[in-house]
Amino acid sequence: MDSDYGVPRELSDLQKTRALYRPELPPCLQGTTVRVEFGDATTAADPAGAHVISQAFPHTYGQPLAHFLRATTKVPDAQIITEHPAIRVGVVFCGRQSPGGHNVIWGLYEAIKLHNPDSKLFGFVGGTEGLFAQKSLEITDDILSTYKNQGGYDLLGRTADQIRTTEQVNAAMASCQALKLDGLVIIGGVTSNTDAAQLAETFAESKCSTKVVGVPVTLNGDLKNQFVETNVGFDTICKVNSQLISNVCTDALSAEKYYYFIRLMGRKASHVALECALQSHPNMVILGEEVAASKLTIFDLTKQICDAVQARAGNDKYHGVILIPEGLVESIPELYALLQEIHGLHVKGVSVENISAQLSPWASALFEFLPPFIRKQLLLHPESDNSAQLSQIETEKLLAQLVETEINKRLPYLQKEGTYKGKKFNAICHFFGYQARGSLPSKFDCDYAYVLGHVCYHILVAGLNGYMATITNLRSPVNKWRCGAAPITAMMTVKRWSRGPASSQIGKPAVHPATVDLKGKAYELLRQSASSFLMDDIYRNPGPLQFEGPGGDAKSISLSVEDQDYMGRIKLLQEYLDKVKGIVKPGCSQDVLKAALSAMASVTDLLTIMSSPSFGGRAPI
């Protein structure tokens, strides 16, 4: 099985040209000196969970942020590393494949070799299974040559995205020790990075000298927080899907007789659906977050879509395009409850054939109402992260069927009060999943992944453990990007839920998928245009992913409109505090000191109130 990994392969003309593309490095990573400045100790984004997290991660919680600086920056307390003894690093594809993953390896390899040609990079083959089984190959120029700027994870392969059980963690540690690794880089999404943090903690506790670093690579775009603006792969996936959605919109408009229901990948969160909607302007997009916030039932949703179809029929329009995120099924309250019951029965060991008989009367009634194909899909075993097998549940077909039934009920010739007057409703369903995931990565994803690879090296030579490589200010050109690292524990939250009477449970600390921010600018942009999208068919076709000319350098719309740069602001705050210190030195006038005290007292009061749990608690993301 492993024999094919790392084998150079034949490339098409376009792939060859892409293989020659060389991403730029931001100024802070250029040269052979690593300069790192540490910020304040971090806390958790959710203050209420801080205690739980700190207990679970005694060795790795509360570490400071790290900023990597240009060689020429004059920062007095920056740590300057000019000696680079040879190091040994391992890298593993842990999460699901996402375009750009290969470039993390390339960037890491280049940084390692640039600082000391005797350093070595080992890739674990076959993903986590290779890590556990100590199967690796040394990365070389030759091996990388046909994988630079290319899609997929086929250089090393992947298996499950889990390093969690004691056996798995011990096997990973044994593997790192056998290869005498100074560092282990884990490429993946929320699950893999949670596991990376746990691995770092266990390694630290066991005095294993391997440092663990995580890299945010997931097409879902849901590893998003104050430190992480977007993920490697998201840009490409949204561009490839938007092209296809736009093609379908053009098709709908040409024949004017079909409603297309398109389900998109993205797991629980609807980031992909939101971005694709902003790029291609379909008639409707149903975000899981909206549905969850409004507690819409499947019947409410059906009615909403039917009302839209009816309104369009009123304008003599019998076509349309509706986007549905694959996570929608878990956002619809009663379907989620049903899935939870099914999941509970799975855990109890009830066989698939017997599950339906053991459902509660309420869940059973819903289950029996659903069409057979969807029943079968709901009964599938859950994924490794306990969520339903979202890619296998054809929510788009369920909605299309329900809408068709409801529209037919509204036809005047079937009942007198018929409100839908017009042509027959025709639905065509699509799932845009695996056909985008293996795409050649966009220029942005190539750049982002390559630079993140470099950042991983800087983290390792700074001796940091349990950190994630971060780049902020991503919407600016590469030469304005800020590179740093944040402890993964600072991105964790703790889930609380009550199950049964008078018992309350708290979950394990984890990096949880970030949902679409319904107060964010990207969502606001969508809402502003929603009625025009619905009625006016202002479809937009960004076209196929380009590497030259217009669109080649485009970034995702949600990244461009959202005002992020948290790391930049953290640095700016530090500068203000330093300035105050600089002005109010011993020897300054009493008046200046009094003014400073008074001003700082009110600032402190204000921030204390804003940060109290009763004010909302959670730090804004």
Add this chain to the structure above:
Amino acid sequence: MDSDYGVPRELSDLQKTRALYRPELPPCLQGTTVRVEFGDATTAADPAGAHVISQAFPHTYGQPLAHFLRATTKVPDAQIITEHPAIRVGVVFCGRQSPGGHNVIWGLYEAIKLHNPDSKLFGFVGGTEGLFAQKSLEITDDILSTYKNQGGYDLLGRTADQIRTTEQVNAAMASCQALKLDGLVIIGGVTSNTDAAQLAETFAESKCSTKVVGVPVTLNGDLKNQFVETNVGFDTICKVNSQLISNVCTDALSAEKYYYFIRLMGRKASHVALECALQSHPNMVILGEEVAASKLTIFDLTKQICDAVQARAGNDKYHGVILIPEGLVESIPELYALLQEIHGLHVKGVSVENISAQLSPWASALFEFLPPFIRKQLLLHPESDNSAQLSQIETEKLLAQLVETEINKRLPYLQKEGTYKGKKFNAICHFFGYQARGSLPSKFDCDYAYVLGHVCYHILVAGLNGYMATITNLRSPVNKWRCGAAPITAMMTVKRWSRGPASSQIGKPAVHPATVDLKGKAYELLRQSASSFLMDDIYRNPGPLQFEGPGGDAKSISLSVEDQDYMGRIKLLQEYLDKVKGIVKPGCSQDVLKAALSAMASVTDLLTIMSSPSFGGRAPI
């Protein structure tokens, strides 16, 4: 409904750049003089059907080929047209939407206006329904501006691809007369062009002065014969689909745990599947033509795929990609027979619910064996051309299910003689249909369609009726393209089949879809690599459709390898004959004359034998 047609719309950056692209014209169409040379009278490709066709088309059968020449060519008997009175032309999207259709209109418009600014072009809105209802709009620069080099048919829209019943033909004629049209250009595939020929014949018979011209625009690539090398849209569709197939191949190779079954559009013929296989090198492609030629049953096919899966498992490979043309279901003998029975019951007016009860015992047994989802799909009403609703029949799911069942039977722990030793078989199914059809057209399709539009004008000013616009030598650069026109009747064949004992029926003459030539070079290329594709995973990723840089000017592989240029050879033969005439003039020596007679006698004998029905009959395509 019509209010949206022809409305300028907002374009993305890439669309704007594409809208500025200007295809080149071959030398023969440059300038304002039209020079046309007529070849010999045409016959039908199928000599056996010639009589039937000539009887059905008394006014339009047997017309000569037409070649359009450069203004500077010295051909004594070429007709030279320098006067260009204002003309009025109508154009209608008739077939299914295919990328590049808008450029036919653009090219036609430019040619019309170049030769006389007072000439007018009218587009029928809403496709054939607009033609019947006399709904049209005048094409202007302004209307065209945002549709140049853009996908879809949304400038004018389309409805059904049929102009066939007496009412429809009469309505079309009334429409042409009401608008005082000198010409009507019909954009479509095999069905639409057959209808165009019929319309031309009826118009000629009724002394309606409108000339009818067909243009070969169909993504299926099945309007292929000695005059037509490829169709507008085929190149784009194959490129978009090949990108997606390649992405899936990369994905398969990254995780090594799924078999992907991908169904491709293309109707009855497998041209799209063949071309995509040549571009992306999936593990298997099942061509309908192979299946039909070998009379493989669905069980044979299942076994073939299972054997392949088993052979790969022997090499520790548990992933793969299998392409399936949508027309496959009609190529499998027993499924075709079942579909024919169902179709017969539809025609008899049997309702869908009662069909299964009225099937013959044999067909009923097969029907009951099939999974419920496919039964439902087989019962759908047939399309306007009497074929099954291929886009709705999920053959890929049927095969995946049958393969899974069979592989499970081969597992050793279920039966002692288990031959499949390895991991679980997992299938994921995809249908790549509507998401490619609305794509921005490739450069080739933009050029081809635009030049065809110009050719239509030349056909009309030459006064030709019932012709199709043709361009040959397409694999060479545009400046080597040969432009001409061939009577549509010369592309027709007559189908014969026996139904029931001692009765034989012949069908109506029609342009029939050309199937993949199993003796052709493209197919040979596939067969040469088939075992390597199957076992070695030599996937190739042509990448997303590019408009600049590598791949931007690529043409389809089947076009590039096939040795066509029939029209060029017809011209070359004429030159040889003229040369013989030139050498053997009255006054030449007796010896020369004797040699010429002897040589020509043997040539004539040879050709007579080769063209006799007993020798194979059909002209090679």
